[in-house]
Amino acid sequence: MSAPAALWLRRDLRRSDLPALGAAAAAGDGSVAPLFVMDPALLSGAGRVRRTWLARSLEAAVRSYDGALHVRVGDPRVVVPAFAQEVGAGSVHVSRETTPFGVRRDAAVSEVLAGGGVRFVPTGTPYAVGPGLVTKSDGEPYKVFTPFLRAWREHGWPAPAVEPDGLSLVGPTKTQARERDSALADLDEQDLDVDLPDAGEEAALRRWREWRAAGGLTAYATDRDRPDRDGTSMLSAHLKIGSIHPRTLLADLDGEAGPGAETFAVELAWREFYADVLWHNPTSAWTDLRPTLIGMAYDDAGDQFEAWQQGCTGYPIVDAGMRQLLATGWMHNRVRMIVASFLTKDLHIWWPLGAQHFMDHLVDGDLASNSHGWQWVAGTGTDASPYFRVFNPVTQGLKFDPDGDYVRRWVPELRHLDGKSAHEPWRVPNGYTQGYPECIVDHAEERQEALGRLAAVTK
């Protein structure tokens, strides 16, 4: 029997549509030893929701790989070369990582491996089109979305990868498997008071299938903007951890006509665009992509920041979103924009503080999408238009949650109010009888304040 190739899984916890698996099988003559490394440097920054999601996704991946998945704890620069030596692998196969941390880590691991005569082989990425591959005709990256979208489509992507025939997985020993299962159980907070989706590639594919069967795609173009409806695919956490690949989804969209399928592909393209932006601008994860607002006056995070975090601002749609985040690890995209606008434009707090809170609590917390989504709202990112993006939290609530159902679902103190009055408790005599807090700021005033601060630095 020939020596196996190692398959190091990271943001790709699945077995289907995984090009690196095919590459590993080819290198190992069918024999593959799959590995995941729990890197303390990453885990410590993940927050308990994302750690638990990782644990459950890993437990599902263990099942996908028929129990043959190795899980090791430690610094990948040490663990991966040791693993390669242990199983006798001549090559380590991965999906190419494109985040700033991942790029640095892979370069370091690759170097150590090379010293031991082991090849480090990236195949594919977590994206339909790998970051850096879509460029203008002069080779420069795109900085606005619409032209990127056109070029991204034109570039195209391969069909889903087919699992290689005759695959022979090299799994852990019984002792190692026991240690693995116990490490995963430790990471999985059973008493987590947050309702997470079912983890794993099977659950992801099932959700995708059932959502489409229920007409989700047909209604997507309009319903995706409605937090009061089950209008989104809820696949973001799966895409983040790689229990499903966007290429799989795009292939299924091929047979679908209509605005829903079109809009869904565009949303996937946004994910790819922001990954591309981060690839070209690694520092934009936590600092302004554009220097236009350098010198902008921000307020320190104090009681108002805490009120925002806890969902006690007195603006119903803002509070509903922030409480949905704490309760489920997820927030509807429309509401993410509203609460982000509120933090940056009404409370005048610097966007990275909000982005960090999101990363601490979102199960789908994706560095590229999160940071650039925040920057888009703050006016420092792509398509910077700070003057045009001061959301009115009441108008937005009335428009996208017209019957107040979303607000009542997440804010119990407003459940006694009918219809849209839940968005304006100050307009009804019994609005505050159940303990709902009064507005911590006056939106009209803070809007003027925000525009004034912007004007002061954009001259």
Place this chain on the structure above:
DNA sequence: TTTTGAGTTGTTCGA
């Protein structure tokens, strides 16, 4: 090189 049209997701005001 210069020019031109466009740029996810808004809000407010006044007719």
Place this chain on the structure above:
DNA sequence: GTCGAACAACTCAAA
């Protein structure tokens, strides 16, 4: 209530 214009100026992409 509905509609269109104004908002402030800039950067980007492509011809």
